[in-house]
Amino acid sequence: MSKFALLDCNNFYVSCERLFNPYLNNKPVVVLSNNDGCIVSRSNEAKKLGIPMGAPYHHYRKIIEKNNVTVFSSNYQFYGDMSQRVMDSLNMIIPNIEIYSIDEAFIRLDNFNSNHLTAIAKHIRSKIFMWTGIPTSIGIAPTKTLSKIANRIAKKQTSNGIFEIYDSYITDKIISNIPVEDIWGISYRWGKKLRALGISSALELKNTDTKFIRNNFSIILERIIYELRGLSCIDLNLTSNKKSIRSSKSFGKLITKIEEIEEAISNYTATACKKLRTQKSKTRGIYVFLKTNPFKQNEPQYQKSATLRFDLPTSDTGLIIRSAKNLIKRIYDNRYRYHKCGIMLFDLVPEKEIQSHLFIKYDEYKKDNLMKVLDNINKSMGPKTIFHASEGIKHEWATRKNKISQHYTTKWKDIPKIY
DNA sequence: TCTGGGGTCCTAGGACCC
DNA sequence: TCTGGGGTCCTAGGACCC
Numbered sequence: 001m002s003k004f005a006l007l008d009c010n011n012f013y014v015s016c017e018r019l020f021n022p023y024l025n026n027k028p029v030v031v032l033s034n035n036d037g038c039i040v041s042r043s044n045e046a047k048k049l050g051i052p053m054g055a056p057y058h059h060y061r062k063i064i065e066k067n068n069v070t071v072f073s074s075n076y077q078f079y080g081d082m083s084q085r086v087m088d089s090l091n092m093i094i095p096n097i098e099i100y101s102i103d104e105a106f107i108r109l110d111n112f113n114s115n116h117l118t119a120i121a122k123h124i125r126s127k128i129f130m131w132t133g134i135p136t137s138i139g140i141a142p143t144k145t146l147s148k149i150a151n152r153i154a155k156k157q158t159s160n161g162i163f164e165i166y167d168s169y170i171t172d173k174i175i176s177n178i179p180v181e182d183i184w185g186i187s188y189r190w191g192k193k194l195r196a197l198g199i200s201s202a203l204e205l206k207n208t209d210t211k212f213i214r215n216n217f218s219i220i221l222e223r224i225i226y227e228l229r230g231l232s233c234i235d236l237n238l239t240s241n242k243k244s245i246r247s248s249k250s251f252g253k254l255i256t257k258i259e260e261i262e263e264a265i266s267n268y269t270a271t272a273c274k275k276l277r278t279q280k281s282k283t284r285g286i287y288v289f290l291k292t293n294p295f296k297q298n299e300p301q302y303q304k305s306a307t308l309r310f311d312l313p314t315s316d317t318g319l320i321i322r323s324a325k326n327l328i329k330r331i332y333d334n335r336y337r338y339h340k341c342g343i344m345l346f347d348l349v350p351e352k353e354i355q356s357h358l359f360i361k362y363d364e365y366k367k368d369n370l371m372k373v374l375d376n377i378n379k380s381m382g383p384k385t386i387f388h389a390s391e392g393i394k395h396e397w398a399t400r401k402n403k404i405s406q407h408y409t410t411k412w413k414d415i416p417k418i419y
Numbered sequence: 420t421c422t423g424g425g426g427t428c429c430t431a432g433g434a435c436c437c
Numbered sequence: 438t439c440t441g442g443g444g445t446c447c448t449a450g451g452a453c454c455c
Contacts, residue, residue: 032423033423034423034424035422035423036421036423037422037423040423054422055422057421058420058421058422059421059422074423074424100454101426103455184453184454185453187452187454189453190452219429220429220452220453237427242426242427243426244425244426245425245426246426247424248423248424248425250422250423250424293422295421340423344425399423400421
């Protein structure tokens with residue numbers, strides 16, 4: 001039988017903020033998404049006030065102010081850095097981990113004696129807490145899907161933050177209380193369809209005929225059933241390279257001028273290209289989109305996208321910015337007020353595996369070297385020390401971030417001082 | 420006034436092949 | 438009157454994740 005564990009950081013963004021503001025412990029805290037739009041992380045105290053995950057900030061502003069909830073804008077540089085510290089710590093204890101999201105990792109524990117799993121989890125938790133200050137929970141089970149459920153119980157119903165599912169008797173007892181849409185991989189639409197068929201708990205789904213599910217849904221749901229039965233169908237994914245890279249953001253205000261949109265798309269493109277080079281890949285295509293604000297129902301709505309393929313894969317920010325700006329020019333219509341734009345790089349290939357073109361001479365080496373110089377300067381002297389002119393400096397479209405904390409671990413000037 | 424951003428995988432259907 | 442069977446590749450769109 002396989003053995004999986006899922007490690008999940010508790011209320012991750014809030015926990016990061018508390019590291020450098022310990023007086024916020026035991027007090028309600030929330031962290032907002034980009035543009036201060038939605039609530040994406042809540043302390044347990046904030047959850048108790050009835051503030052739901054993903055809710056628009058302005059809907060809960062009254063409750064937040066009335067209860068003295070501390071509010072932070074998102075500080076992804078900081079959270080990303082803390083995430084890496086957590087994952088590095090975990091990797092020092094156990095090799096071969098799958099970093100599943102900014103605050104979660106799957107681990108395989110097959111090589112350990114079944115009697116020791118909880119002790120190992122305890123060791124992992126305490127080391128990560130000691131080295132990073134971030135509290136975590138660990139769920140252990142024969143499959144990834146069950147380890148997700150075990151993690152949920154570890155978080156909500158245990159005092160030591162660890163829960164292990166090791167036989168089908170325990171599984172059945174636990175999953176009889178889990179609604180289908182709380183299972184990893186099932187959400188609102190499938191949940192609704194399953195309920196209409198009389199399947200409302202995870203246990204009922206586990207006992208449903210797989211052929212029937214395969215015919216009425218897809219292989220994804222069929223696999224979930226096997227996973228609930230303790231038969232592992234989803235292994236660790238150890239390849240870390242992305243298959244597509246996207247950068248998009250809503251503007252801080254509605255934008256009409258194409259010059260400002262071009263400036264914004266140039267910035268997003270530079271961000272995406274930097275990521276592309278970090279994973280040592282090149283892109284064969286780009287997809288650019290532009291849209292109005294769908295929540296403003298009284299305004300005329302517009303949404304358009306365009307794609308472009310390159311004859312030769314590239315990671316040259318200059319070339320990709322030029323191409324992205326051309327696509328923007330093609331889809332821009334001056335009758336609308338815009339809310340968001342973005343770019344996606346797709347069809348990525350490792351830079352080492354690039355095939356030469358029969359008719360086009362490959363002379364990207366110069367550009368490759370230029371990008372290396374650019375990345376190195378920005379790495380040693382700080383982000384955006386040098387940048388492409390089209391990225392501009394005015395940034396009228398920039399997102400709102402009224403309550404951002406300091407970059408405690410990523411900027412020298414923000415490093416905490418003790419007087 | 421104010422509603423995030425970045426990903427993955429699977430399927431159906433069209434277009435094409437012999 | 439009656440028009441095959443088996444296959445591949447690509448794309449758009451759906452559903453889900455954090």
